[in-house]
Amino acid sequence: MSCIETVTESLTGRAAILRLLPMSRREAFGRVGAPLAWEAEEGTGIQRTIAPTDLGREFLRDGYPELVTHPERDIQLWHAGFTQTYLERDVRSLRQVGGLTQFQSFLRALAARSGQLLNLSTLARDLGVAVNTAKAWLSVLEATHRIFIVRPYFANIGKRLVKTPKIYFGDPGTLCYLTGLRDPDHAAAGPMAGCLMETAVLGEIIKTLTSRGLSPQVHFWRTAAGVEVDFLVEAGTKFIPIEVKKSATPRPAMATSLRAFQRDLGDRVGPAYLVHSGEGKLPLGSGVTAVGFSEL
Template identity: 40%
Template sequence: MYFHRTLEDRWLEASGQFPVLLLTGPRQIGKTTLLQHLCENGRHYVSLDDPALRTLAREDPALFLQRFPPPALIDEIQYAPELLPLIKMEVDARRQPGDFWLTGSQQFQMMQGITESLAGRVAIVNLLGFSLREATRRAADLSPFLPTEACLNERAPTAMVLDLDKLYDVIWQGSMPTLIAGPVRDRDLFFSSYLQTYLQRDVRDLTQVGDQDAFVKFLKACAARTGQLLNLSELARDVDVTVPTAKSWLSVLVASMQIHLLQPYHSNVTKRLVKRPKLYFLDTGLSAYLTEWSSAETLANGAMAGPILETFVLSEILKSWWHRVATPHIYYYRDRDGREIDFVFVRDQRLHPLEVKRSATPRREWLQAFSALRRLPEETGTGGVVCLTREAIPLDEMNTAIPVGLI
C-alpha cells in the first residue's frame, strides 16, 4: 500500500529545473519507494546495493552509464563516487533537466563528492520518515509550519485531535514507513534489525568508528539526551571515550541523519546567550527503543516524557519544511539568566517564538520567557505554545495555544 508523500509535487518541479536531483535521508524511510512511484516510463532504475553493479560502477563508470543511460534513477550513489565526474560530463553534454535521480543514505564522503563534482547542477533534497499527516493520510501539501495566523488557519481544518495516550503511541512507534504502512508489526524486532543494518552498512564503512560496541553505547547515550544541550565532555566520559572520538562519532550521527543539532539563536547585541547546540533524535521511535522504554504508557509517564515530546514536535516541524524542499531558519534561545525558548523561527527579520508543553490546559505564564526577545534588534512576531489542547486558543494578542496535531 503506497502512502503519498508531501515531497512528490515539489520533487517533480525540481526535476524540471535541475539535471541532477539527490534525495538523501536515513535508511528505510522510503526514498526508493517514493522515486519509483514517481518514475516515468523509460527511466532506468539501478541499485548500487547489487555487488555486481557496484563493482561495474566503480571500475568502469563509463560503461555503467552506457548500460544505464539517462534518464536514470541510481540508488545508494555513495557506494560509487567514481560515477560523479562521468555524470557531470553527461549532463553538461545533454543539458536536459531531470536526467539523473540519485538517492543516498550516507552523507559522509558522498556529499563532498557531490558538491565538488556537481556544483550548480544538483538539487539536494532531505527526506525523513512519515510525518503525522502523511501517516494518517491527511492533507500534507501545505505551507511549511510557522506559528503565524495564516499558517494555523491553513492547517486547522485537517488538524488531528491527539490525547495523551494517542500522542505517546505515535511517539513510541516512530515514523518509519515499514512500521506504519508495511507488514511489520513487531516494533522491537524492527528497530533491532534497523540498528544492525545501520551499524553494518553505514557505520562499518567509516574509519572514524573502530569499536562498534562502544559506538552503540554512545548512540544510546545520545538518545537519552534528546532535547538537551549538547555536552561533549559528559558524553565522552559516560561512554569512556575521548572527546575527539565523541566529536567524530557525533558527526557520523549527524551525517547519517539520525540526529539533528539545533543551533542557538545568536545575536552580537548580547554576550549572555548560550552557544552550545541542542541534540535531537530525528525518529522518536528509535530514541525510545534505544532508551529501553517498553511501552508508550511507560514513556508517557517517565523521565523522558517532556524531552521526547519536544523532540517529536521538532521532527514534525523539520518534515513540514524539508518535505516541501524548503529550509527552516529555526533555533533555540537560552541566555545565562536561565530564560529559554524551545524554538525560535527567523522569518523576514521577525522572531517567532514557540514553546512545547505537556499539558492540556493553556496558561498565559507559558509566555514569560518570550519577553527575553525584546532586548534583541529584530521585531518579535506571532508565536505560540504547542500543547495538548484540543483546539487553537489565543493566549494573548500575539500568541496561541496550538494543538500538537495541528503541526
Template identity: 40%
Template structure:
C-alpha cells in the same frame, strides 16, 4: 502508499537540473519515492555487489546502458567514481531530470557532488513521514500522542503491523551500525551502542560533547567523529543557537535532537505508552517530535531548515526561533495537555530578547485545543502550522 511532500519539490527540480539527488535516513522512503516519480528511469542499486563490481571493472560499459534513458542510482555514495563519470555525461547532454541519485549518508553523497557535479544537481533531503501532510491525522488520533512517540514516523512502521521494539532493534543493527562500520571502521560496537543510548538520553538538551565522551569512555575526537556520522545519516540533528547578538551573553552550544522520536524512545528502553506517560524525559521527547515536524516541513518543501533556539546566561530561553521576513517567530513547546498560566508566561517571556522584532509567540502543547489567549497563539500538537508562516 503515502503521499510525500517532497514529490512536488523533486518534480520541480527535475525540470531544471540534469541530476536530482535525495539524501536522508535509511528507510525514510527515498527509493519508493523516486521509483514512483520516475518510473521510466532504469533502477540500479549500488548496494548490489554485482552492479558495483561491474561499475568498478568497466565504468564505460556500465554507464553505456543509461546514456539515453538516464537512470536512478540508489545509494550512489557506494561507488564514488560515479560522480566524475556523470559530470562528463551531463555536460555532453544537459537534458533535465536525466539522472536521479539517492544516498543515506550525506557526507558521502555531498563530497562527490561538491567536487564534480556542483551546479548540475538539485539537492533534497527526505526525512520520515511528516505529521498531517504525509501521515494522515486520522491514523494518528487513534493511538494517541504517547503511542505515536513510541512508534515514530518511519514509513515501514505505519505500513505493516510490526512492533516498534522489533523494528528499531533490526534498524539499528542493520543500518546505523553498518554505516558506522563502513565510514569509521568502528570495531567496538558495544561502546558505540552505549554512545547512541547516551545521545538519546540527551535529546532536547544542550550538547556537551566532552561530558558525552567522558560518560561513554571514549576520546573527545572519537565522540565528535561518531556524532558526525549520526548527523550525516539523519539520525540526529544539531539545532544551532540563534546567531544574532542582542546584547546578551549567549549560550553557544547547539542542542541535540533525534530526527525520529520513536528511535529515541526505543534507545531509552521505553516499551509502552504507560511507561512513557510517566518517564522523566517525556517532555524532551515531545520537544523532539515538534522540532522534527518543523524540520520536515521545510526540508520536504526544498528549503533549508533555518531553525534555531535562544538561550542566554540569565535563563531567558526560546525553544524554537525562526525568521519571518525581518521579524522573529518564537515557539514554546510544552508536553502537558492542559495550558497553564505558567505555560503562557513562558511563551511571552521567550519573545523578550527580540524586542520589537518579535511576532506573537506560539505555544505548542500536548493537547488538542488551539486558540488565542493572553497574547499567545496556543496550538495543539496535531494542529500546529509546521508548514506555514504567519
C-alpha cells in the same frame, strides 16, 4: 551517502541531493501541502487530531514509512533491526567508527541526553573515549540524519557556531527504543515525556520545511538568568518562538518565556506558540496562542 561516495565524478551543477527524513504527520495523513500553524490563520487543515491517551503510542512508532503504512508491525522488533542495519551498514560505510559496540553505547548515552545542552567532554569521559572520537561519532549521526543539532540564537552569527548546542533525535520512535521505553503511557507521561514532545515538534517543523526543498533554520534561546524558549524558527524576516509543554491544559503562566522573548526582540518576533499535548487552540494573551500538537 554511501552511494555518493562511489560516484567518481563531482556532477557539480548536474545533480540535486535530497534529504529523506522520516515521514511528517502531514505526509502520513496525506496532507503534504498543509501549512504550519503560523502560516495560516484558518488552521493547518490536517483535520486529524490525536488524543493525549494515544500520544505515547505515536511516540513509540512515529515516522518511518514501514511503521506508518503497516501499523501492525512489531515496533520494537522493527527498531531493533533498523538500528542494527544502520550500525552495520551505514556507519561502516562512513569509515569513521572503530568498534561498533562502543559506538552503540555512545548512541544510547546520547539518546539519554536528548533535548539537553550537550557537554561532549563529559559524555566522552563517561564512555572512556577521546573527545575527538566523540566529535567524529556525532558528525556521523548528523550526516546520516539520525540527530538534529539545535544551536542557541545570537545576533552575532559567529557565536551561534561555537556556543553549546542541544541535540535531538530525528525520530521519537528511535529515541524511545534507545532509551528503553516500551509502554505508551510511560512515554506520554513519564520522565521522558517532555523531551519526546520537543522531539516530535522539532521533527514536524524540520520535516515539513525540508519536504518543500527548504533548509530549516531553527535555534533555541536562553538568557543568562535561565529564561528559555525551546525553538525559534526563522520565517522570512521574523522569528517564530515556540515553547513545548507535555501538559494537556495550557495556562497563561506557561507563556512567560515567550513574552520575555517578545519584549527582547520586539518587532522581529512573529506570532508565538505554546504547543501542548491536548487539543484545540487557545489565546494566551497578546501574540501568544496555545495549540495542540496535532494542530501545529
